[in-house]
Amino acid sequence: MIGPTTRISTLDDLPALHRLIERAYRGETAKVGWTNEADLLDGQRTDVEELTEILTDPARIMLLAEDAGAMVACLQLVDEGGGTAYLGMLSVEPELQAGGLGRFMIAAAEAEAVARFGADTMRMTVIRQRPELIAWYERRGYVRTGETEPFPLSDERFGLPRRQDLEFVVLAKGL
Template sequence: MILRPVVEADFAEVVALANLAYRGTGAGASWNVEEGIIEGQRLSDSSLREELAAKPNGVLLVWRDTEDGPLLGTAWLNPEAGGVWYLGLLTVRPDRQNRQLGRTLLAAAEGYASERGGTRIRMTVLHVRVGLIAWYERRGYTKTGDTEPFPYGDERLGKPLRDDLHFIVLEREIV
């Protein structure tokens, strides 16, 4: 497993993978797409650049088997206060799912944060993504009871197809 910070040469593959993993359709789609919830692109080159610039202490990790191999997954980590690290954009190529790659990547991302002083991982998940929430709960994450609003009017994440969306907060100790 080669897990390293993203470089500009990775951007096109990262954008393509995020859009496939979150919004892909058809036989090759991920088990946890946002179909019927949000449509359009999940990520663009410009939104990726904006996110990286806005959070200079964060890191987008890319995962490959070999340095020149295909992109297998991504994980966004951003340090917050008190040893908490935010985790987002955890993606695995849909054609490689059902091989425990998601849990492998999640554990590697948690290890990355822990090695840098992290003690907890925090994430937000759309409340209607019940299967994904259950997957994280099986990995030891718990709902905190906190919620965050969905950014209606900001279509960088895509166009919402529902008017009741919000995020729930999940956390897990990593030490």
């Protein structure tokens, strides 16, 4: 078995990329996996317009993993400048979660952030109400910075909150 390979997503990947992200984060399909936001948020996770913005911005990329020709995982990397990269939107096909793809993608993202952006720090935000996911990232070496950021509660582009106390905690790791 060869295993997954990574590459930078292109505009041709938009339909499959969008489908993967929505399956991983929202609705009944997301509940197949061990981690999702389906109990916290309804609506969409992203849209084709946002993904197009990411793919056409030189400071941002979508890194994707393919296995046997199928897209199985993706994430966004952003060059925030000053040696910091941001990792977001990590998505793993729900049926394949808990099989090591998330760890594979984190390692690939860290290497890509160093090579592409010259990053020495990776930063991310995770919804505070997802303690199991925060703990998973902490096991990968990420630490809470003590900072929080507001969740865009009134922006339907990021979902429809089921509760009004959602906020992000900031995690970081030296690369």
